[in-house]
Amino acid sequence: MLPVVVVHGGAGHIPKERAERSTSGVCSAARAGYAILRGGGSSMDAVVEAVALMEDNPAFNAGCGSVLNIKGEVEMDAIVMEGKTLASGAVSAVRNIANPVRLARLVMDKTSHACLTAEGANLFARQMGIPEVPMESLITDYSRMRWKKNLEPNANPVECQMGKTGTVGAVAVDAEGNIACATSTGGMLNKMEGRVGDTPCIGSGGYADNEVGAVSTTGHGEAIMKVTLARLILFHMEQGKSAEEASDLGLAYMKSRVNSLGGVVTVDPRGCWAARFSSRQMSWAAAQRDTLHHGLRSGEHFTQSIDDPH
Amino acid sequence: MLPVVVVHGGAGHIPKERAERSTSGVCSAARAGYAILRGGGSSMDAVVEAVALMEDNPAFNAGCGSVLNIKGEVEMDAIVMEGKTLASGAVSAVRNIANPVRLARLVMDKTSHACLTAEGANLFARQMGIPEVPMESLITDYSRMRWKKNLEPNANPVECQMGKTGTVGAVAVDAEGNIACATSTGGMLNKMEGRVGDTPCIGSGGYADNEVGAVSTTGHGEAIMKVTLARLILFHMEQGKSAEEASDLGLAYMKSRVNSLGGVVTVDPRGCWAARFSSRQMSWAAAQRDTLHHGLRSGEHFTQSIDDPH
Numbered sequence: 179m180l181p182v183v184v185v186h187g188g189a190g191h192i193p194k195e196r197a198e199r200s201t202s203g204v205c206s207a208a209r210a211g212y213a214i215l216r217g218g219g220s221s222m223d224a225v226v227e228a229v230a231l232m233e234d235n236p237a238f239n240a241g242c243g244s245v246l247n248i249k250g251e252v253e254m255d256a257i258v259m260e261g262k263t264l265a266s267g268a269v270s271a272v273r274n275i276a277n278p279v280r281l282a283r284l285v286m287d288k289t290s291h292a293c294l295t296a297e298g299a300n301l302f303a304r305q306m307g308i309p310e311v312p313m314e315s316l317i318t319d320y321s322r323m324r325w326k327k328n329l330e331p332n333a334n335p336v337e338c339q340m341g342k343t344g345t346v347g348a349v350a351v352d353a354e355g356n357i358a359c360a361t362s363t364g365g366m367l368n369k370m371e372g373r374v375g376d377t378p379c380i381g382s383g384g385y386a387d388n389e390v391g392a393v394s395t396t397g398h399g400e401a402i403m404k405v406t407l408a409r410l411i412l413f414h415m416e417q418g419k420s421a422e423e424a425s426d427l428g429l430a431y432m433k434s435r436v437n438s439l440g441g442v443v444t445v446d447p448r449g450c451w452a453a454r455f456s457s458r459q460m461s462w463a464a465a466q467r468d469t470l471h472h473g474l475r476s477g478e479h480f481t482q483s484i485d486d487p488h
Numbered sequence: 489m490l491p492v493v494v495v496h497g498g499a500g501h502i503p504k505e506r507a508e509r510s511t512s513g514v515c516s517a518a519r520a521g522y523a524i525l526r527g528g529g530s531s532m533d534a535v536v537e538a539v540a541l542m543e544d545n546p547a548f549n550a551g552c553g554s555v556l557n558i559k560g561e562v563e564m565d566a567i568v569m570e571g572k573t574l575a576s577g578a579v580s581a582v583r584n585i586a587n588p589v590r591l592a593r594l595v596m597d598k599t600s601h602a603c604l605t606a607e608g609a610n611l612f613a614r615q616m617g618i619p620e621v622p623m624e625s626l627i628t629d630y631s632r633m634r635w636k637k638n639l640e641p642n643a644n645p646v647e648c649q650m651g652k653t654g655t656v657g658a659v660a661v662d663a664e665g666n667i668a669c670a671t672s673t674g675g676m677l678n679k680m681e682g683r684v685g686d687t688p689c690i691g692s693g694g695y696a697d698n699e700v701g702a703v704s705t706t707g708h709g710e711a712i713m714k715v716t717l718a719r720l721i722l723f724h725m726e727q728g729k730s731a732e733e734a735s736d737l738g739l740a741y742m743k744s745r746v747n748s749l750g751g752v753v754t755v756d757p758r759g760c761w762a763a764r765f766s767s768r769q770m771s772w773a774a775a776q777r778d779t780l781h782h783g784l785r786s787g788e789h790f791t792q793s794i795d796d797p798h
Binding site for chain 2: 263264265266268270271289290291292293294295296298299301302366369370371372373374375379380381382385399403404405406409413435436
């Protein structure tokens with residue numbers, strides 16, 4: 179069953195005109211991650227490349243295409259975690275970085291810390307030689323339009339947020355059985371300056387443990403944090419539930435306890451995987467045994483050969 | 489068994505000359521928290537007051553007395569969580585604030601977010617009318633001496649950190665059965681600018697759930713995050729373990745899996761409590777049924793009437 183990579187492009191209600199771009203984006207990301215795994219690469223390399231591709235894709239709420247905070251600026255969060263050592267790296271409220279997920283990985287690889295925030299994260303990026311990009315290069319007309327719309331008095335950013343563009347994430351198991359996850363986001367529409375959501379928070383935005391599995395989450399960050407969704411799902415797997423059952427249990431609990439919807443991608447150490455969501459939609463794709471799987475709406479599950487033309 | 493409050497003043501190896509101040513500090517904090525509970529106050533009020541007192545006390549690594557980052561500056565993290573709604577509030581890498589725990593509570597009470605970081609947290613503090621204090625007022629001669637010592641080439645800040653001064657935290661259950669936790673810290677000695685540890689990370693630095701209990705943690709933040717220690721202990725309690733058994737299981741797992749020591753204070757909904765640590769020492773105190781309990785070394789458990797002179 180190994181290797182495998184599963185990616186998501188955010189849970190919610192994705193407008194028709196954006197569905198195709200979202201689907202092709204997650205499929206490309208899964209292909210890229212799988213190419214690394216098939217070449218003998220690590221699960222960490224696979225999830226970082228898959229997520230970085232989606233950060234570069236303006237269809238998603240991460241990197242270029244991030245939603246804007248209340249001041250009309252981009253502040254981004256990202257995390258990576260490797261299941262062998264339980265090491266993780268994260269950045270929160272970082273600015274002017276094209277690929278926060280790569281910076282999160284450098285935090286894990288090059289520092290003794292697990293998270294750097296705000297200006298400290300940017301300072302570290304400069305030390306690592308990561309070029310800063312103009313904020314304008316991360317902002318799309320679409321994100322600016324939605325920011326303006328949500329400045330209106332009766333706007334409901336949480337409602338509006340869900341799924342128009344989504345947080346991105348990936349989980350993978352490589353041929354050696356090493357498990358990794360990565361998640362990246364522009365956060366919540368019209369959020370306060372300095373708001374940190376679930377994404378860079380270990381156990382909420384993601385978690386990976388070689389002995390249990392890995393999860394990357396998407397949805398309303400503040401609700402995901404209330405239930406530490408990634409860690410919750412992995413606890414269910416430790417109790418003997420399958421990746422799919424555990425994902426559904428975690429999402430059902432988030433709905434019943436804090437009345438919130440979301441989605442996850444999940445793998446176990448044998449390569450069994452799940453892409454589950456309680457929201458109306460979540461764009462997702464998985465690659466395993468040279469087959470590409472993908473879907474967007476509840477119950478959808480398309481497959482094709484990984485080598486078929488896109 | 490209700491109400492009850494349990495506080496800690498950090499896990500580690502506390503030098504003799506600092507032990508007395510640490511013990512009297514946690515006892516005062518437990519008394520203050522208990523006075524609120526005895527007067528019919530909420531567990532949230534109790535944990536915030538207990539932690540704020542320890543932030544004001546230069547014997548602890550939180551508020552005044554915080555350790556310094558690599559640049560010789562104070563950046564602080566804090567979290568609060570209430571078990572009824574699973575709502576939480578946190579600040580990370582905040583500067584020039586006397587009581588980060590009170591600011592964390594305002595994040596919970598006055599925003600739709602769960603965490604504000606760095607300059608965004610300070611901006612929010614100004615909006616709330618919280619006065620900024622000079623950084624010098626948070627720095628002690630002791631913290632400056634240790635910062636300088638750890639700039640030396642062969643210094644080991646993690647080793648040196650453990651227990652000389654500690655992260656502070658509290659858990660409580662009030663007469664109505666509502667559970668809360670709070671944790672506050674200056675973080676890790678000579679940390680990088682913008683480093684965020686376990687404290688403001690929900691499930692790592694603390695977690696509270698009326699249906700299960702609450703935990704506040706202390707130790708090497710990066711290790712605590714690897715095992716999401718607070719949430720791990722509460723999962724064991726959900727599986728039927730007592731507060732004490734679950735705390736010991738969580739700490740034992742952190743030792744075996746990531747080779748790290750720490751300490752916790754834990755309560756369950758009935759008011760059963762535990763103060764456990766795998767480090768050499770942890771200053772702790774608990775107040776319940778008009779009795780003050782406290783200890784510092786392994787196996788120590790002193791009791792006296794809560795109304796006895798200090």
